[in-house]
Amino acid sequence: AxxxxxxxxEISVVEKEDVTLDCVYETRDTTxxxxxxxxxxxxxxxxxxRRNSFDEQNEISGRYSWNFQKSTSSFNFTxxxxxxxDSAVYFCALSRNNDMRFGAxxxxxxxx
Amino acid sequence: xxGVSQNPRHKITKRGQNVTFRCDPISEHNxxxxxxxxxxxxxxxxxxxxxxxxxxxxxxxxxxxxxxRPKGSFSTLEIQRTEQGDSAMYLCASSSxxxxxxxxxxxxxxxxxx
Numbered sequence: 522a523x524x525x526x527x528x529x530x531e532i533s534v535v536e537k538e539d540v541t542l543d544c545v546y547e548t549r550d551t552t553x554x555x556x557x558x559x560x561x562x563x564x565x566x567x568x569x570x571r572r573n574s575f576d577e578q579n580e581i582s583g584r585y586s587w588n589f590q591k592s593t594s595s596f597n598f599t600x601x602x603x604x605x606x607d608s609a610v611y612f613c614a615l616s617r618n619n620d621m622r623f624g625a626x627x628x629x630x631x632x633x
Numbered sequence: 634x635x636g637v638s639q640n641p642r643h644k645i646t647k648r649g650q651n652v653t654f655r656c657d658p659i660s661e662h663n664x665x666x667x668x669x670x671x672x673x674x675x676x677x678x679x680x681x682x683x684x685x686x687x688x689x690x691x692x693x694x695x696x697x698x699x700x701x702r703p704k705g706s707f708s709t710l711e712i713q714r715t716e717q718g719d720s721a722m723y724l725c726a727s728s729s730x731x732x733x734x735x736x737x738x739x740x741x742x743x744x745x746x747x
Contacts (some may be wrong), residue, residue, distance in 0.1 A: 525675075554733040564722070566676070566738040573733070582639055612675050619664075619689055623675030 523548045525615050527624035534603055535632050542598045542627045544589065544613030550574075555596045556614040560626070566612070572596065603631045635659060637739035639725050640740055646715055653711045654742040658727030665708050666736060667700055668724040669693065682708060695736045715746045 524547040534540045537543045546555065557569040568582065572589050580587045584601045600607055638657040638679055648654050658665050663684050668676035679698070681689045684705035694700075697715075702708040722743050728738035 556735060558738075563740065565740045566724070566726075566736075568737065571733075571735050574677060584660050614675070616713065617729040618733075619666075619681050621666075621736065622678070 523550075523615055523617065523622045525613050525619070525622055525624035527611075527627050528614055529627045530625070531628045531630070533632065534629045535603060537602050538631075539601050540603050540629065542600075542613075542629065544596045544598065544624060546594050546596065546613070546615045548594075548615060548617065550617045551615060554616045554618070555614065555620070557587065557596075557598050558612045558623075560610040560612065564611070569598075575607075577616060600629075603629075605631050605633055607631050629632050637725055637727055639723075639739035639742050641742060642679070643743045643745070644747065646663075647747050648717060649714055651711065651713045652744060653709055653714060653732075654702070654725075654744075656708045656725030656739060657701065658707070658725070659737055660706075661683070662727035662729045662737070663728075664728040665702055666726040667708070667710050667727070668726065669710050670722040670724055671720075674721055678739065679710075712744070714746075717746045720744055720746045 524544045554573045558566045560566050562626045586599045588597045609632045610628045612626045613624045615622050665682045667679040670676045678691050680700050682702040697713045700710045722741040724741045726738045728734045
């Protein structure tokens, strides 16, 4: 069975704080992909990153960074120096073949 | 316009009526997906097309739901005899890659069943 758990329902931070969004997944497959999407108030899901199960290298893109640890089945997302525009719901997703499963999302509010 | 387009953006209907949503994917994308999202939840997979062939359907897709992609371009999702439990955001996504590719989502069609 495939499952994605985002235990943090809501997080609130003050601008410029760093924040980490947790994602834990379950799968029996050896080949799979993990994703993060952002859903701003407008509603459209925006792709942020894709990581395959064989690549545990962490990735940094500007203020965003991702930490993939297969040993703990986690794929956490950190925003450094958060900004008000980062306020959104963030979804972690797990995909095998054409079946992409999403977590319930974490609502991040960044206050000025 | 190069994004995924969905319409109508919002539909209010009475229980028992039929509704149809349309999705226009990114033009070069051969894969098209429908998801449903309810408040406070992540998107749930409904069905998937590769070109005009519907290759997968979720158990969530009851007999009242039908999706088509007649010429491998746009797709329609029809819900017959709507129920209040059908109220949700219906999201369409497209992809050009294989099964592990990122999905590009539209803004969704919100259905409210009274």
